Amino acid sequence: MSISVRNITKNFGDFTALKGVSLDIPDGDLAALLGPSGSGKTTLLRLIAGLEFPDDGEVHFDGQDTTALDVRDRRVGFVFQHYALFRHMSVYENVAFGLRVLPRKERPAEAEIRKRVMRLLELVQLDWLADRFPSQLSGGQRQRIALARALAIEPRVLLLDEPFGALDAQVRKDLRRWLRQLHDEIHVTSVFVTHDQEEALEVADRVVVMDHGHIVQVGSPIEVHDHPATPFVCEFLGSAVRFDGVVEGGQLRIGNWHRASTHAAGAVRAYVRPHEMAVLPGIVPEAAASFAIRHIVARGGLARLELSAEGGAIVEAEMPRHKLEAAGLAVGSPVSLCPDVVHVFPA
Amino acid sequence: MRRRVLPGFGLSLGVTLLYLGLIVLLPIAALLIKTASLSPAEFWATVSSSRAVATYKVTLSSAAWATLFNGVWGFLMAWVLVRYEFPGKRLVDALIDLPFALPTAVAGIALTGLFVRKGLYGSLLLPMGIKVAYAPAGIAVAMAFTSIPFVVRTLQPVLQDLEPELEEAARTLGARDGQIFRRVIFPVLMPAFLSGCALAFARSLGEFGAVVFIAGNLPNKTEITALLTYIRLQEYDYGGAAAIATVILASSFLLLLAVNALEAWSTRHAEPR
Secondary structure (H helix, E strand, O other): EEEEEEEEEEEEEOEEEEEEEEEEOOOOOOOEEEEHHHHHHOOOHHHHHHOOOOOOOEEEOOOOOOOOOOOOHHHHEEEOOOOOOOOOOOOHHHHHHHOOOOOOOOOOOOOHHHHHHHHHHHOOOOOOOOOOHHHHHEEEEEHHHHHHHHOOOOOOOEEEEOOOOOOOHHHHHHHHHHHHHHHHOOOOEEEEEEOOOOHHHHOOOOEHHHEEEEEEEEEEEHHHHHOOOOOHHHHHOOOOOOEEEEOOOOEEEEEEEEEEEEEEEEEEEEOOOOOOOOEEEEEOOOEEEEEEEEEEEEEEOOEEEEOOOOOOEEEEEEEEHHHHHOOOOOOOOEEEEOOOOOOOEEE | OOOOOOHHHHHHHHHHHHHHHHHHHHHHHHHHHHHHHOOHHHHHHHHHHHHHHHHHHHHHHHHHHHHHHHHHHHHHHHHHHHHHOOHHHHHHHHHOOHHHHHHHHHHHHHHHHHOOOOOOOOOHHHOOOOOOOHHHHHHHHHHHHHHHHHHHHHHHHHHHHHHHHHHHHHHHHHOHHHHHHHHHHHHHHHHHHHHHHHHHHHHHHHOHHHHHHHHHHOOOHHHHHHHHHHHHHHHHOHHHHHHHHHHHHHHHHHHHHHHHHHHHOOOOOOOOO
């Protein structure tokens, strides 16, 4: 089921959460709404679900206008950040809830409910917990039960609000991979909200970057990561070192470093990711800039360097540890940076 | 011994236990000792006399009606106070505590004044054949008045803590409003609701001040158990008074036990502590 959001505006009192937002998510996609808090991503998700209603604009499912449709009749699976499991019901009853509240004519027989609930519990690999209460489950298990419960109504779309937000780092990582696999298995159009760029890039087919009630960029994880549309996207999708540069005579120039460029002439803001630059020992005259090492964090085979010029802000760079050691670099050593890949925006 | 960060455990526990012993347990012990001065036959004769049994019936049935009324009305009151914003909400919220603050005798006199033949309500109800003052119904009214805060005040915090996500989740799963209330909201409120009702019931059983003014106190008709104890005392029948008081005491204990059992049952799914 494709989702189409058309020109939606939503105000909460004086605060405008969404300003004329339009978005198309094709059938079977797994999309991430990514943005900082207050960017309107959760509001957009709740509008698609029907838990909020827009002041202006429309929501369509498969071309059919659902804007006025009550959430109960939209058949959306919704997963909440804090699970929202019914704590007085067993896991089994939680998953069965959506079937039990169907009008009597449509309600499946008890045996059929049992079959469907157990199949869903097997799908989330927790069939052995059917008789437990939610309070006896770990966070990751609770979230998987919440997902099974949402899937029980055979939703047309699956919406997840910061589904991993309340979990520890390790569980998060596992669950992320698992959600991706699950989506590949059941192929229901899914949208999840996150403020974690790594999560969005790792799980989604399509990343929707939001800021201040606007959609800033929509694209595949590789697109938004490699070709950020604005400085905001560039900064939000992972750390980047910002340089002030200038384009003149077909050359991009940062400090003494330069390279051919097709950008319009004028002052520019240039962003370089920590892994997309060469860190050279010592003061190199033709480099973009020179710094002193303030701090070294070793992570696996990589060393993350925190650098700063005299009195300047900290910038981050990365280099393989063996190179760091071979060059004899330590805290206090001078280094110079030469960009490999530069994201250029007009200043 | 493990060291504690907060000092004063020994002293505060000591004072607490001393208080409990002097103010609560000692009088109860004295009551039981007094009762023991009667022989079993005398005891049985006192507590099973037709007049005493009539007081049990009146007290229990009136308290049951009062609790039923408070269960419905108190639930509604708590719901409205938590769920909606309206002008004067804080005032209404403060008024709920009035029955706690008011001397019960004042409540009794005020209610009697309303329900007698010439009172505001009485003049309307009596022609319709509904007798409240000096009738069992009056006892229930007085009991309901003094015990309503128990239901409202135990429900309010639980209602406040009810996450809106639970209802939203139920809605996305297709539940109608009635189903959400029945299957999602009420089960969560149930433990607090039960204990609120049980407290209201216990308070009603023991209510004296408000009831004696409106009841009319006719033996075998509108005489409550607490009053009978008082009458026995006035007759210098200390043993008889103690015997009837023991019945009240035993029933209160049973009630407490039942409440705790119910609560344990209805919170069986709660977070293990």
